Amino acid sequence: MMTTLVLILFMVGxxxxxxxxxxxxxxxxxxxxxxxxxxxxxxxxxxxxxxATTVLIIAFGLLAALSAFIxxxxxxxxxxxxQDLERVVTPVTEFLARPILLFEYExxxxxxxxxPALWISESAQRITENAFHxxxxxxxxxxxxxxxxxxxxxxxxxxxxxxxxxxSLPPKPYQPDINRIYQEIRQIWRGYLRGNxxxxxxxxxxxxxxxxxxxxxxxxxxxxxxxxxxIIPDLGPAIAALLAAIVAFIxxxxxxxxxxxxxxxxxxxVYLGLINIKNLWLRPRIFGRSVHMHEGIVFIAIxxxxxxxxxxxxxxxxxxxxxxxxxxRYIYNRALGLPPWPDIPSYITSE
Numbered sequence: 001m002m003t004t005l006v007l008i009l010f011m012v013g014x015x016x017x018x019x020x021x022x023x024x025x026x027x028x029x030x031x032x033x034x035x036x037x038x039x040x041x042x043x044x045x046x047x048x049x050x051x052a053t054t055v056l057i058i059a060f061g062l063l064a065a066l067s068a069f070i071x072x073x074x075x076x077x078x079x080x081x082x083q084d085l086e087r088v089v090t091p092v093t094e095f096l097a098r099p100i101l102l103f104e105y106e107x108x109x110x111x112x113x114x115x116p117a118l119w120i121s122e123s124a125q126r127i128t129e130n131a132f133h134x135x136x137x138x139x140x141x142x143x144x145x146x147x148x149x150x151x152x153x154x155x156x157x158x159x160x161x162x163x164x165x166x167x168s169l170p171p172k173p174y175q176p177d178i179n180r181i182y183q184e185i186r187q188i189w190r191g192y193l194r195g196n197x198x199x200x201x202x203x204x205x206x207x208x209x210x211x212x213x214x215x216x217x218x219x220x221x222x223x224x225x226x227x228x229x230x231i232i233p234d235l236g237p238a239i240a241a242l243l244a245a246i247v248a249f250i251x252x253x254x255x256x257x258x259x260x261x262x263x264x265x266x267x268x269x270v271y272l273g274l275i276n277i278k279n280l281w282l283r284p285r286i287f288g289r290s291v292h293m294h295e296g297i298v299f300i301a302i303x304x305x306x307x308x309x310x311x312x313x314x315x316x317x318x319x320x321x322x323x324x325x326x327x328x329r330y331i332y333n334r335a336l337g338l339p340p341w342p343d344i345p346s347y348i349t350s351e
Contacts, residue, residue, distance in 0.1 A: 021312050022144045026151030028316075030159065032193060033059060037156050052156035177340055181330060185323045188291055192319045195286035196231050203230040203237065203278060207244075210270055214263075215254035217247055232314045234299050235306060237278075241271035291322045 033055050041051040155162070163182075170178050204227020211219035222244045229236030249264035256263060301321060305313035333340045 022148040023151050024312065024316060026148040027155055028193065029148075030152045030155035031189065032197070033152075033156060034159065048157050048160075052153055055156065056153060177330065180341065181326060184326050188322045188326070189319050191286075192291055192322075195283075199278070199283060199286060200227045200230045202282065203227045206274060207240070207271075210274060211244060211267075214248075214267065214270065215256050216244060216267060217251045217254060222247065232306075232311060233283075233302055233318065234279075235302050235314060237271075237275050241268065241275070244271070291318055293318065293322060297321075 036058075037048070037051045037055045040046060040054060041048060044051075046054065167175065167179055167182060204223055207226040208220055208223025211222050216222060222240065225243065226237060226240035229240045232239075245264045245267050248267040249260050252258070252260040253263050256266075258266065298318060301317050302314045305317035330340050332338075
């Protein structure tokens with residue numbers, strides 16, 4: 001019975017795989033906001049529908065206020081960063097046009113690497129030529145965004161009833177086991193999501209302060225990027241550090257008397273020091289009690305998830321694997337006639 005149910009769920013998931021991303025994002029946002037909704041419903045004695053609507057209005061209001069406060073500074077720094085990168089295009093083009101002598105042979109790097117100015121021009125031309133396709137893609141993404149918001153709203157409003165209905169579907173002898181599985185999976189996702197929010201905040205603040213202390217141009221936006229990309233374990237901070245190193249190599253420090261090359265090396269060194277503190281001390285303390293997985297497995301799983309499912313896959317792969325481990329352990333124990341929960345005596349689970 002359990003195997004048949006798992007197969008049916010797998011086939012349904014494969015059929016609606018295009019909608020998995022928006023549905024998962026909506027579910028994650030609803031899960032994050034659900035405690036606020038429950039608190040509002042209990043304290044203000046509002047209905048679930050009104051509480052969900054109020055929470056969404058407050059959340060969007062706070063997001064708009066935060067954007068109005070932070071976005072202008074981020075846009076300004078981003079414009080400075082783009083202007084700096086544009087100034088680099090000309091010397092890079094000139095460097096690529098110079099011949100390199102190697103054993104009396106001349107090599108031109110420009111023949112191996114696309115001309116940056118030409119690449120930018122061709123990219124702009126392709127965007128113009130594919131304007132209709134771009135509009136179609138934007139429209140499709142807006143529709144998926146609508147699906148995300150609708151999913152978030154209805155899960156906020158009706159999750160308790162939907163959960164009770166789903167838990168009542170299996171035959172009664174299996175319902176206690178299904179409820180136990182649900183509770184364990186819930187603990188995994190709760191710890192993972194709350195831990196990520198805390199980790200993103202800490203990493204964003206620490207790297208912003210570090211880049212400001214070193215004099216990295218665009219420190220605020222680079223620190224913010226580092227915090228946001230922390231949600232992709234291991235891979236995200238590495239991407240943010242590479243971006244900061246590129247900026248350091250191109251621009252140099254605003255006040256440190258170092259060459260651009262050694263300044264980029266210093267930025268990478270500071271990143272390695274801070275990220276190891278996060279990996280060896282901070283992250284294990286946050287996730288150690290909720291998701292018990294080896295760091296090597298986590299890293300490999302994230303790389304595979306990025307290649308197959310993109311950023312969303314990397315975002316959910318860890319709790320998904322941990323949840324699959326709980327379900328797999330239960331099925332394995334049941335198939336061998338063992339107690340499904342090793343921490344509970346068999347005479348209790350058999351009743």
